[in-house]
Amino acid sequence: MIEPERVEAQNTTLLAGHEADLEAVAACLERRGIDAEVVIGALQAFSAAAPSWALGTGGTRFGRFPTGGEPRTLEEKLEDVAAINAVTGATRSVSLHVPWDLPRDPGAIRERAASLGLAIDAMNSNTFQDNPETTQDGKVSFKHGSFANPDPAVREAAVAHNTAVIDLGVELGSRAITIWLADGINHPGQADLRRQFERVLEGLREVYAHLPPDWELYTEHKPFEPAFYATVNADWGSSLLLAQGLGPQAKCLVDLGHHLPNANIEQIVARLAMVDRLGGFHFNDSKYGDDDLTVGSIDPYQLFLIVRELVAYGGGRMPELAYMIDQSCNVKDPLEDIAQSTVALQHAVGQALLVDGTALAVAQDEGDAAMGEAILQRAFRFDVGPLAAEARRRNGAAIDPVGALRGVGYRRARIAERGAAAVATGL
Ligand code: AOS
Ligand code: ZN
Ligand code: ZN
Ligand code: ZN
Numbered sequence: 001m002i003e004p005e006r007v008e009a010q011n012t013t014l015l016a017g018h019e020a021d022l023e024a025v026a027a028c029l030e031r032r033g034i035d036a037e038v039v040i041g042a043l044q045a046f047s048a049a050a051p052s053w054a055l056g057t058g059g060t061r062f063g064r065f066p067t068g069g070e071p072r073t074l075e076e077k078l079e080d081v082a083a084i085n086a087v088t089g090a091t092r093s094v095s096l097h098v099p100w101d102l103p104r105d106p107g108a109i110r111e112r113a114a115s116l117g118l119a120i121d122a123m124n125s126n127t128f129q130d131n132p133e134t135t136q137d138g139k140v141s142f143k144h145g146s147f148a149n150p151d152p153a154v155r156e157a158a159v160a161h162n163t164a165v166i167d168l169g170v171e172l173g174s175r176a177i178t179i180w181l182a183d184g185i186n187h188p189g190q191a192d193l194r195r196q197f198e199r200v201l202e203g204l205r206e207v208y209a210h211l212p213p214d215w216e217l218y219t220e221h222k223p224f225e226p227a228f229y230a231t232v233n234a235d236w237g238s239s240l241l242l243a244q245g246l247g248p249q250a251k252c253l254v255d256l257g258h259h260l261p262n263a264n265i266e267q268i269v270a271r272l273a274m275v276d277r278l279g280g281f282h283f284n285d286s287k288y289g290d291d292d293l294t295v296g297s298i299d300p301y302q303l304f305l306i307v308r309e310l311v312a313y314g315g316g317r318m319p320e321l322a323y324m325i326d327q328s329c330n331v332k333d334p335l336e337d338i339a340q341s342t343v344a345l346q347h348a349v350g351q352a353l354l355v356d357g358t359a360l361a362v363a364q365d366e367g368d369a370a371m372g373e374a375i376l377q378r379a380f381r382f383d384v385g386p387l388a389a390e391a392r393r394r395n396g397a398a399i400d401p402v403g404a405l406r407g408v409g410y411r412r413a414r415i416a417e418r419g420a421a422a423v424a425t426g427l
Contacts, residue, residue: 001079001116002086002408004396010404011393018399021386028382029354036387039353043391046349048283048323049093049121050081050338052101056424058292058328067333069414070424074101075112077424080414082116084335087404088342089395093121095324096172098165099131100425106171113172121176122218122280122322123169125162128182128226145183147203148196148232159203163210170212176322177211178253178280179204180220184227184234193230200232201245208246218253218279218322219243223260225290235259236268243277251279255326256306257286257293266305273313280322283345292328294337296344303344304380308352316357318349333411339401343388350384 011018026036055077056070071077078094085091094113096103103109113120127146144150146158166177183200185191208217221239224231233239236252243250252272259265272278285291285298296303313319325345329337356375363371389399398404405411414422 002083002404002410004086006408007086007396007398007404010407011399014399014403018386018389018393022390025383025386032356034354039350039384039387040391040394042317042353043346043350043388044089044395046318046323046346046391047090047092048281048325048342048345049095050084050091051095051097051124051324051326052077052081053097053424054325054327054329054338055080055334057334058330060330065330066421066423067411068420068422069411069416069418070422072418072422072425074103074109076418077101078109078113078116078118080335081118083405083410084338084342085117085397087392087398087401088339089392089397090342090346091338092117093119095121095124095178096169096174097124098126098161098168100126103168103172106168110172120169120172120174121324122178123165123172123174123176124178124180125165127158127161128180142182145191145196145232146181147200148181148183148191149199150191155199155203159206162207166207166210166212166215169215175214176216176218176280177207178218178220178322179207180222180253180255181233182226182231184224184229184231186228188229190229196230196232197238197241201242204242204246204250208250211249213249215249216279216322217246217250219250220253220255220258220282222255222258222290236272240272240275240277243279251277253280253282253322254278255282255284255290256295256303257282257284257290257326259286261288265302266309269306269309270312273309278313278319278321280324282324282326283341284325284327292326294327294329294332294344295325295341296348297340300344300348301380303348304351305376307345307348308355308376308379311349311352311355312357317353333405335410336402336405339405343401346388346391347384350387351379351382354379354382354384 057067081094140154140157219239219242221233223234239252283295285293325341360375
């Protein structure tokens with residue numbers, strides 16, 4: 001555990017400089033008629049879940065280089081998320097994955113999470129690999145898909161897995177299931193495109209029927225990988241068709257890395273918001289495909305424009321959707337990577353909140369493109385760093401999250417405790 005006093009101690013040397021910066025920024029905002037306190041409050045309220053599977057170093061099929069002291073159990077994963085939250089104050093929940101996380105005693109896990117100040121976010125099912133838990137002791141295989149599989153027994157196993165994940169999630173206190181489907185084909189002619197989609201919808205209907213009334217089901221689209229010719233839920237249109245085909249508790253989840261190059265993601269977000277089918281986000285950044293890079297590290301302006309659509313949807317505030325950071329890092333300490341992503345999100349949220357929506361609407365009504373763009377860029381170019389740092393500090397977290405993680409020696413202590421060769425379960 002990283003106790004609050006240790007974080008506070010890390011803040012001491014930075015405090016005077018931080019306060020001076022904050023004062024300057026607040027004065028600057030005041031001249032624009034913006035109350036810095038409102039932005040800080042909104043940033044304090046913001047939180048994005050950490051995925052349980054991103055706490056160990058990622059890798060590729062060419063290799064993996066563990067960081068040392070990686071979490072070996074779900075309990076240890078919870079401890080790592082609590083450590084991230086200790087420095088960000090904005091990582092107040094964790095998203096679990098089944099079967100990579102298979103709590104034998106869900107009640108105990110729920111309590112442990114709560115004692116660490118963490119809630120259980122959306123559950124993630126897995127029908128993209130075979131394993132004894134999901135495929136009835138290896139009797140059925142997801143090689144040719146799950147819900148879209150030509151074999152009814154496999155389709156049934158896919159439904160059974162997802163309903164089991166919902167049941168487990170209920171015990172854990174979760175309120176949603178995210179379904180990312182690997183279903184698709186690698187070769188033209190391998191399966192019927194239309195029939196595949198119909199089967200997926202049929203299967204999802206059975207899962208949907210199993211949802212408790214206060215739950216949501218998120219369909220997560222992705223254009224390719226592991227299917228390289230035609231993925232069933234390939235894009236936001238397919239995802240929307242699935243959600244609409246299911247019912248009001250079904251919504252779409254947008255993973256920022258799941259779009260073909262140059263897709264206008266903010267427009268996709270606006271479309272889904274318009275029809276109230278925007279359910280959640282997997283935040284990351286991408287250069288080429290589903291790269292799972294650090295949030296805001298490649299195209300921070302795009303991130304800002306996306307978050308700005310969210311704020312517009314929320315009527316001037318961040319709407320309460322299922323926000324999660326979905327990334328994978330091959331070289332950085334994963335905890336530092338998630339902390340950096342969280343800070344990037346805080347910056348984007350802060351900037352988006354600074355957009356003068358009234359002036360923007362006027363410019364748009366007048367067809368004043370230069371002014372409309374200038375209003376957005378004025379907000380984007382503003383340094384919200386001190387506001388985000390103050391939100392973290394008021395949440396009991398760190399002015400400099402990565403510096404604090406290093407300052408308290410979190411990784412060093414985990415290597416000593418768990419061993420240099422400890423490797424996280426999962427991917
Ligand atoms: C896969 O590409 C998706 O981004 C998933 O959301 C996620 O990373 C995977 O399901 C792990 O459970
Ligand atoms: Zn994702
Ligand atoms: Zn992905
Ligand atoms: Zn991704």
